[in-house]
Amino acid sequence: MSLTKWSSNLEIGIGCIDADHKVLVSLINQVHDCSNLYEELMVLGSVLSALIEYTVYHFNREEKLQELCGYSQLEAHKTSHHNLTIQAQSFYKRYVENPADLPVAEIKGFLRNWLFNHIMIEDFAFRPACLDNKDAIAEVTAMTFMKDHAETSAPVDWGRLSVLIIDDNPNFRLLIKTVLRAVGVRNVQEAASADDGLKLLIKRPVDVVLCDWVMEGMHGAEFARRLREFDDSSLIVLVTGHAVETHREQASASGVIGFLQKPISVRSLVDVITEVLSK
Template sequence: MLVEWSKNMEIGVPFVDADHKVLINLLNQVDDCIAEQEESTVLSSVLESLIAYTEYHFAREEKLMELVGFSGFDEHKALHEKLFHKVRSIHHSFEADRESVSLEDVGSFLQSWLTQHILGEDVKYRDVCINNKDAAKEAGLVPFISSKDGNIPFNEWGLLRVLLVDDNPNFCKFISTILKAVGISNIEVTGSAENGLALLSRRPADVVLCDWIMDEMTGTEFAAKIEEMGLPSKVIMMTGYSIDELKSKSSETNISSYLEKPINAHDLLDTITRTAFND
């Protein structure tokens, strides 16, 4: 692991500390993916989600500083813009040339964020924010994704039971990080389709996130078996292939939604909530 969370990084505002942990987690995952020469759709998924989560964290943190009338707000906001620009440029370089993102780039960015920003800048608003629980509560409610139809019950995320079936450990770690970040903590993870069916028979999940290509059976066969077992779980199929191609191969099966890799955090959460609550 590139950087581990430590107590001295704690600001004392729960949502801020939780966000910082998620960001450190995602940055470490970027580092792992590069070091292990992970497939590009996985690294791209993590990078896109890192951008989205950074934007979300800065929006929440800026709302908090605004609500408490922090005197260093303008200066802090300008530093956020610089950091955000850096995350985006790492992603753009990667999209232009998949070999271009180096461990050194990510490492130096991570160090500048942690040592200079969290430890050097975020601590400055600590004293004016730490005892203002109302402001922290209001700022913490800034949504991660906006509902396209205004009808997604984000507050019910914590009730969802999710099974994730994918044999790529880095991809599973990434999906789990995003789900836990928004309060979906009831997650089981397996790399095996057979094991996934055994887990479902013991404890049905509301949503099953499933890879299309698996060793023991295809995603279509897996979804069909869930239907045969009479389970109420809704299946979201994840694939590196195009969704149209997948739909043509699986039109008769029990699949509620599709996600094409790379999968960013917004699409992941939007698809899960639509599938679980609205379909």
């Protein structure tokens, strides 16, 4: 069960900050919903990575807003952000070293504290200082993860992109969906099996299909082959928890043109989509 559902109680009334918090609360809930199973640890690694990456942008935005509004507790708030970042990074480092040794209960406690003490108390405290400063809000609203990315890659019109996620793990689908929504993709569909994915694609192709490779019922290679019988426009990206090289030859021969290794990061997901769209 989720830690908390997003509701108007969590809104501080500043659009871009609330949109960021919505993403963070979703990621925090996803960690909370993970179990100790191996597959879930793969999801947990991806969620932690996305949380750290997204937080960098979000914390910069919040601190800039507080600075522009002359918030008296800016330094204390920065320290709080710094401590949250260090702790999240240390959990991710432990994950990279040995996923099976991750203190899942400790991480859940840490994120609970982040949600209930930082977002719901410390973030609400800067609200009165910033709420009516329209110029400052407009300036920080223009700060986005994708703007930074656009400076180093070919521009992608994320708002017009359509993506289908095929994965038998619901937590992983939710993570990808959260990250895609966070970077501005509005048209995201999901399917729990390759068969369900084909049924959706036969009705309407999409720009990018993110397809898990090892699934019950139909393997990714078979999915790609069958998709190509009626659709040669949807770009297929293989998403796998195994080493990409294990599948590269077979996948390429089946029509796959992009490869994404789990655990994923926001950056790796954005990069692979940018890459396949430019081919």
